[in-house]
Amino acid sequence: xxxxxxxxxxxxxxxxxxxxxxxxxxxxxxxxxxxxxxxxxxxxxxxxxxxxxxxxxxxxxxxxxxxxxxxxxxxxxxxxxxxxxxxxxxxxxxxxxxxxxxxxxxxxxxxxxxxxxxxxxxxxxxxxxxxxxxxxxxxxxxxxxxxxxxxxxxxxxxxxxxxxxxxxxxxxxxxxxxxxxxxxxxxxxxxxxxxxxxxxxxxxxxxxxxxxxxxxxxxxxxxxxxxxxxxxxxxxxxxxxxxxxxxxxxxxxxxxxxxxxxxxxxxxxxxxxxxxxxxxxxxxxxxxxxxxxxxxxxxxxxxxxxxxxx
Amino acid sequence: xxxxxxxxxxxxxxxxxxxxxxxxxxxxxxxxxxxxxxxxxxxxxxxxxxxxxxxxxxxxxxxxxxxxxxxxxxxxxxxxxxxxxxxxxxxxxxxxxxxxxxxxxxxxxxxxxxxxxxxxxxxxxxxxxxxxxxxxxxxxxxxxxxxxxxxxxxxxxxxxxxxxxxxxxxxxxxxxxxxxxxxxxxxxxxxxxxxxxxxxxxxxxxxxxxxxxxxxxxxxxxxxxxxxxxxxxxxxxxxxxxxxxxxxxxxxxxxxxxxxxxxxxxxxxxxxxxxxxxxxxxxxxxxxxxxxxxxxxxxxxxxxxxxxxx
Numbered sequence: 342x343x344x345x346x347x348x349x350x351x352x353x354x355x356x357x358x359x360x361x362x363x364x365x366x367x368x369x370x371x372x373x374x375x376x377x378x379x380x381x382x383x384x385x386x387x388x389x390x391x392x393x394x395x396x397x398x399x400x401x402x403x404x405x406x407x408x409x410x411x412x413x414x415x416x417x418x419x420x421x422x423x424x425x426x427x428x429x430x431x432x433x434x435x436x437x438x439x440x441x442x443x444x445x446x447x448x449x450x451x452x453x454x455x456x457x458x459x460x461x462x463x464x465x466x467x468x469x470x471x472x473x474x475x476x477x478x479x480x481x482x483x484x485x486x487x488x489x490x491x492x493x494x495x496x497x498x499x500x501x502x503x504x505x506x507x508x509x510x511x512x513x514x515x516x517x518x519x520x521x522x523x524x525x526x527x528x529x530x531x532x533x534x535x536x537x538x539x540x541x542x543x544x545x546x547x548x549x550x551x552x553x554x555x556x557x558x559x560x561x562x563x564x565x566x567x568x569x570x571x572x573x574x575x576x577x578x579x580x581x582x583x584x585x586x587x588x589x590x591x592x593x594x595x596x597x598x599x600x601x602x603x604x605x606x607x608x609x610x611x612x613x614x615x616x617x618x619x620x621x622x623x624x625x626x627x628x629x630x631x632x633x634x635x636x637x638x639x640x641x642x643x644x645x646x647x648x649x650x651x
Numbered sequence: 652x653x654x655x656x657x658x659x660x661x662x663x664x665x666x667x668x669x670x671x672x673x674x675x676x677x678x679x680x681x682x683x684x685x686x687x688x689x690x691x692x693x694x695x696x697x698x699x700x701x702x703x704x705x706x707x708x709x710x711x712x713x714x715x716x717x718x719x720x721x722x723x724x725x726x727x728x729x730x731x732x733x734x735x736x737x738x739x740x741x742x743x744x745x746x747x748x749x750x751x752x753x754x755x756x757x758x759x760x761x762x763x764x765x766x767x768x769x770x771x772x773x774x775x776x777x778x779x780x781x782x783x784x785x786x787x788x789x790x791x792x793x794x795x796x797x798x799x800x801x802x803x804x805x806x807x808x809x810x811x812x813x814x815x816x817x818x819x820x821x822x823x824x825x826x827x828x829x830x831x832x833x834x835x836x837x838x839x840x841x842x843x844x845x846x847x848x849x850x851x852x853x854x855x856x857x858x859x860x861x862x863x864x865x866x867x868x869x870x871x872x873x874x875x876x877x878x879x880x881x882x883x884x885x886x887x888x889x890x891x892x893x894x895x896x897x898x899x900x901x902x903x904x905x906x907x908x909x910x911x912x913x914x915x916x917x918x919x920x921x922x923x924x925x926x927x928x929x930x931x932x933x934x935x936x937x938x939x940x941x942x943x944x945x946x947x948x949x950x951x952x953x954x955x956x957x958x959x960x961x
Contacts, residue, residue, distance in 0.1 A: 366741065366781070393766075398739040398740065398764075398766035398767075399739060399740050399741060399764065399766070400740050400742065401712075401740045401742040401743050401746070402711075404740075404742060429708040429709060429739070430708065430709055430710050430711045430714075431676065431709060431932055431933060432710065432711040432714060433711050436711070453934065454708075454709065454933065454934045455765075455766065456703075456708035456709070456765065456801065456802075457708075457801065457934055457935060458800075458801060458803070460934040460935065460936075461934075461936055463936050464933050464934035464935055464936045465933070465934050467933035467934070467936070468933035468934050471676070471933060490768075491766065491767065491768060492766075493768070493803055494934075622741055623741060623764065623774050623775070623777035623778035623781060624763065624764045624767055624770040624771075624774035624775050624777070624778050624804075625767060625770065625774055626770075626771055626773050626774045626777070
């Protein structure tokens with residue numbers, strides 16, 4: 342293990358950054374860096390690049406590493422980055438995790454291998470354990486990514502217990518995108534004194550989460566609404582918290598009426614006046630013109646904007 | 652598109668070849684080539700390397716390409732190979748498909764991108780279409796891999812219709828691992844005069860399949876029981892077909908009592924007298940000693956053997 346120079350842990354609101362693609366579907370580092378800089382300027386404490394909303398699994402490891410390099414070269418501090426590095430293939434997860442740590446990333450957000458279903462906690466423990474051991478760097482801060490509605494492979498509390506016991510300090514927390522507050526609360530309660538930082542996967546649970554000990558949230562709509570979401574984070578123990586939470590929940594509900602990833606891209610395209618943002622990689626498809634009109638219309642009617650994006 | 656020199660289409664029994672790993676979990680080309688040669692000698696018409704049973708998604712693209720090269724260098728004719736080349740990432744699928752065609756493989760067996768769930772036929776059409784267009788080689792024979800119990804993303808009959816209409820000759824067939832005979836039958840009936848070769852994903856449906864127009868089967872247990880399964884294929888329109896089918900179904904049922912992939916490896920390890928075969932990559936785990944004892948005991952009691960494997 343290399344000697345550790347460990348940056349402060351990321352706390353606050355993180356966006357799982359949408360990935361811009363050119364017309365030929367290649368990733369576009371220029372648009373990517375520009376969007377990331379806007380997010381950091383607009384209230385995000387960190388960037389969970391290469392998450393579900395980033396279409397990360399639709400990209401090869403090399404494509405993601407090129408974007409990560411461009412981002413750091415473009416001035417976004419590595420310590421604020423929590424790239425997704427979990428793949429189905431152990432060797433892909435190791436390669437990407439190792440590179441992320443080498444570049445100084447504040448953490449990595451790791452999916453379980455998600456092809457095989459019904460796998461055991463023992464098999465998942467071995468997967469994460471192999472990645473940690475092969476990365477072999479005490480600077481690694483591993484956040485487990487629990488998103489059973491998409492991955493169909495769960496990270497159970499017992500698995501977290503085992504990993505945290507074996508790798509304290511390295512296993513740093515989790516993003517809970519189960520959409521099940523009871524699970525988030527159980528995670529917070531069980532590991533509250535263990536240096537395990539929990540981030541709900543939606544701002545809908547931000548205020549409840551912070552009151553129960555969460556360190557922030559990692560949320561899709563952080564891509565378009567980072568300012569107001571960050572305000573809830575900053576004001577959670579003040580009298581205006583409930584009203585602010587109600588505002589961001591209302592925005593979320595408008596977004597959720599249509600498919601989230603193309604919606605984030607369509608909204609960004611509209612407010613940045615840059616139609617190129619709408620492109621998604623297969624198997625996703627863009628919003629229909631009707632869906633686009635609906636979501637942008639409702640957002641505008643609610644007074645939504647993306648200050649400084651243009 | 653390059654001028655086409657198209658090998659005869661693969662028909663018969665194909666094994667989705669199990670992948671041997673060394674103790675450090677790296678793929679072992681020597682054991683792999685040896686096993687593949689045994690399979691071809693023992694009745695297999697072709698090898699669906701890098702399928703679900705191959706733990707293909709637990710390997711990086713480069714690891715699979717190295718195994719594929721070793722196999723062809725080791726004397727297995729490329730025209731008999733139908734490697735799995737479908738990944739979540741479009742660019743990975745393109746890379747692997749292109750290489751497989753360049754090496755002269757008889758076909759490729761392609762999973763849909765399987766991270767995002769609930770995607771549209773339009774999104775899946777675009778995925779396969781991009782892979783075909785970017786491969787840009789008329790020698791490509793693409794077999795669609797329908798395995799909803801694992802991928803959780805289905806290849807519908809309407810999607811097949813659309814792909815077959817747009818890419819006749821290139822879209823060559825499907826492996827149906829739905830486990831649902833009604834779906835296999837519907838696939839056979841709907842595309843029977845369209846040059847679309849259907850392979851049930853289990854030998855349990857082999858005889859019924861052949862009677863309904865299937866071209867063979869691609870089955871897990873083809874790894875350990877290729878001779879008897881091939882006998883059903885050869886004898887399907889004779890008086891002994893039913894009895895032979897009953898025999899291979901009985902063997903399948905013994906195997907299915909325990910997790911299939913580690914069972915295939917444990918059985919191979921036992922009959923080849925090579926314990927190294929038992930190693931699986933996470934997230935899978937080996938059989939427990941009890942499971943191993945059970946499956947091997949029942950197979951032996953049923954008179955099962957792997958002639959020539961040792």
